[in-house]
Amino acid sequence: MEDRATANIRVDGAPAEATLGGGKLRWRGAAGVERALSLESEVLGVEARGKEVVVRAFVASKAQKRRRRDLVLEMADGEGAAAAWGERMTRGLDSLGRPKRLFVFVNPFGGRKCARKIYDTEIRPLFEAAGVTITVQETEYQGHAREVASSMDLAKYDGIVCVSGDGVLVEVVNGILQRTDWEEAIKMPIGVVPAGTGNGMAKSLLHVASETYSVSNAVFAIIRGHKQPLDVCTILQGETKFFSVLLMTWGLVADIDIESEKYRWMGSARFDFYVGCRAVVRIMNLRKYCGTIQFVPAPGYEAYGEPVKQVKNSIIESLEQGKSRLSSYPGPLVELQASDWRSIDGPFVAVWVNNVPWAAEDIMAAPEAKFSDGYMDAVILRDCPKADLLSLLMKMSNGSYIKSPYVTYLKVRSFQLSPGQLVENPKRGGIIDVDGEVIARGEGTYGKSQHQDVMAYGPPIQLTMHQALATVYCPNAIR
């Protein structure tokens, strides 16, 4: 859109002169006020209709909330001018590299069970206005998104969208990485539209780009098609592997979260109330877990912990074994020296390892986390007087809790958790949760007898980062 075009038009019945150039459509409105629309950041699509050009816009108002608006330009020079302007603007939009064909997962059971309604009322109309061809797949059971992502014909689509919580996103990443063509497949951009109870990724992407957290802003980010590389963490225990893009939690927050599951039937408001009460109960009867963590610190964090004399580097061993079997993604190929490792011994109140800043839309667990820096942000809480703990948890809503003297916050390349039993009850273990799913439960924890977890509680669980392995749609260039 280097060249400039002008035309006499009528907008909302009032005559005006319009200019098209530099990626902007400008015109003088009825009161003589100059108006402008940016093709890149405000226009969804364009259509020539007889003598008219309809510009489907999504504009930010003073209150910052974007709204749909159709601008109808009536061309004084008739149909030929309308067709030429329609084509010119369409060429301008096409040059932006926006996705045209999207595969959309909708989890009808996500969050408050209204993802389907959100899709019909808020999401589909925006995609339609942008002329995006959509293929929708409702997820029918747990693991369905993973299955589909592991076998679908990706050549038919420009991107995959998850209208869900973080759970479906994680399934899609895991499904893609189990493909034999994973190396190419993982380049497929993935979009997230928040429609679950845990929407940490959508919140992180919108917040870092200074966009308001909303369904429509998340959809518009996908339509605009900006992309952001995303680190993927391989979680490994022996032969068992799992890929994570959000966070691992052990101790306090995992306990509150998982023990609250059984009260889900109560509905969201009472569920939130229950989580609050549960948090207070957990603080009153604060649990501390034995265990050890080991890590390879990022540059600048070498002073944390104690040097480790002997590390059995099973990360590399397991990944090397995986490589020889070929096929799916083996995990990152890292060369870590034994001398790089440091360790911290328990007891621990909580350990959280994060890839992105927000763990949910109201919990900023790792304010320093970056999407593709190749590091995890580890948060360690070893002890904290009960009197300070509630206020510390409250400050998780804006991330300021990391300033507490009881919190250790550091960036690491690799991390190993050897979870132990409760200090006050050696017969009882804890819960390890990755991206909202329990991966290991110790003896005596809630749900132990009902579920077979993917990993065992006790043996070391290792986390290693693969920098910028995946790609997500984001609102605009992220710092």
Ligand SMILES: Nc1ncnc2c1ncn2[C@@H]1O[C@H](COP(=O)(O)OP(=O)(O)OP(=O)(O)O)[C@@H](O)[C@H]1O
């Ligand atoms: N039709 C379905 N029935 C049951 N489970 C489903 C269905 N579709 C998806 N799931 C599972 O629901 C889980 C959570 O999905 P999602 O993250 O979208 O919602 P959520 O409300 O944020 O859930 P959670 O709070 O458990 O994280 C995923 O593991 C997914 O596999």
